[in-house]
Amino acid sequence: MKLCEGRIAVVTGAGRGLGRAHALMLATHGAKVVVNDMGGSADGRGDDQTPAEEVVQTIKAMGGEAVVDTSDVSDWKGSKAMIDKAVETFGGLDILVNNAGILRDRMMINMSEEDWDAVIKVHLKGTFAPAHHAGNYWRQQSKAGKPVDARIINTTSHSGLFCNIGQANYAAAKAGIASFSIVAARELQRYGVTVNAIAPRATTRMTEGLREWTPEQLERRDPEWIAALVTWLCSPEASKVSGKVFEAWGYGYAVAESWQHGPMTQASKNPAELGASIEEIIRFSRKNAGIDRDTWLDV
Template identity: 70%
Template sequence: MKLCEGRVAIVTGAGRGLGRAHALKLASHGAAVVVNDLGSEASGVGSDPSPAAAVVAEIEAAGGRAVVDGSDAASWEGAAEMVRKAVEELGRLDIVVNNAGILRDRMLVNMTEEEWDSVTRVHLKSTFAVTRHAADHWRSLAKRGEVPDARVINTTSHSGLYCNVGQANYAAAKAGIASFSIVAARELQRYGVTVNAIAPRATTRMTQGLREWNEEQLRMRDPDWVAALVTWLASPESKEVSGRVFEAWGYGFTVAESWQHGATAEASLDPTEIGARILDVHRRSRKNAGIDLGEELDP
């Protein structure tokens, strides 16, 4: 059974890694795909149209439909061009998978302004820009009485959710994407659009060198596990699921349950009365969750 037959998807950063896996899996389930990729290095430097072209060729060789898009997903004009290309060249737009990203890891005290700006731009601004133009298209359809059955799937990260040392720029952008996804889900539901986010654990060029993985871990970190969840979330079957953040890898698909209220201290207008109360609720509240399941972190 093909879950996305007749649907049209945009996948950003689709030339390699997770984006490539998403594009191929969506195409294998009947979706036509706008394969967007600048073809830059993992750090965001340079450009190369060949990775996106290779993915399109692979989709077409398997009997699917796809077009190359070399737009900068983080530019307002580039995001608008992607939506235009989907509608005009592939006939419609049903799915947006915001996957584009780069890494510029550095400890906070050594991080430059450019390293901060470039990472937050590619991750967070591109997610906003592409979603914004797609949402405008779907709102226009809804106003004409054509209720969409549309999907946005954004890419957050365990670093953003659970705060990895040495990635202040990346974690801030990815945490922003998680919150953005929940807000967007609430705002766009009236137009027939669901919005979810995934926090993938996959081995790609962006994770190379982080640590050594054994054979089982490599198998469980194959991008195809994540692409399977993305494809289901992109399908009509997922209509009731929106505003969720999912952790995804071969070991399972887990709902990340957002911030929760902890213990509460009685308020006071006098700062001298607050200290003992705050120390008490600090001790009684749960520690921040860590990246590993069940792990807790001290601040």
């Protein structure tokens, strides 16, 4: 059964890794795909249209429909042009998968302004700008009385949710994407749009060399495990699922729970009175969750 038959999708960063898996899986399930990728290196430098072209050729060889787009998703006009290409080429838009990203890992005190700005721009603005333009398209369709059953899938990270050291720029951007996704879900539901986010664990060029994996671990980190969840979330079957953040890999899928209200004490305008009460609520609060499910950290 093809879950996304006839649906029109834009996938950013679709030339390699997770984005490529998303594009191919969506096409396998009947979607027409705008394959967006500038073809830069893992740290965002350079450009090469070849990866996007290869994905499009693969989709066409499968009997599907796809087109290359090399817009910069973090550029306001470029991201609008990408959304417009879907509408002009295929006649509409049903799905936006925001996947494009780069890495420039440094300890915070060694991180340059350029390292910070580049990662924040690609991830955070590169999620907001396409979502903004897609959201406006769907709002116009809804106001014109046309049925809308649309999807935005954003890409957060375990680093953003659980705060991996050495990735202050990346974690800040990815945490922002998680919160942005929930806000966008609440704002766009009136127009027939669902918004969810995924925190994937997969072996791609951005994670190569981080550690040695066993053959089983490599299999469980295959991007197709994540692409399957994304494709289902993009389908009509998922019309009631919105505002969720999913952890995803071959070992399973989980709903990542957002910030929760913790222990509370009375307020005071006198800071000298606060010590004992603040220490008490800290004692009864949960420790910060680590990236591993059974890990809890003091800081």
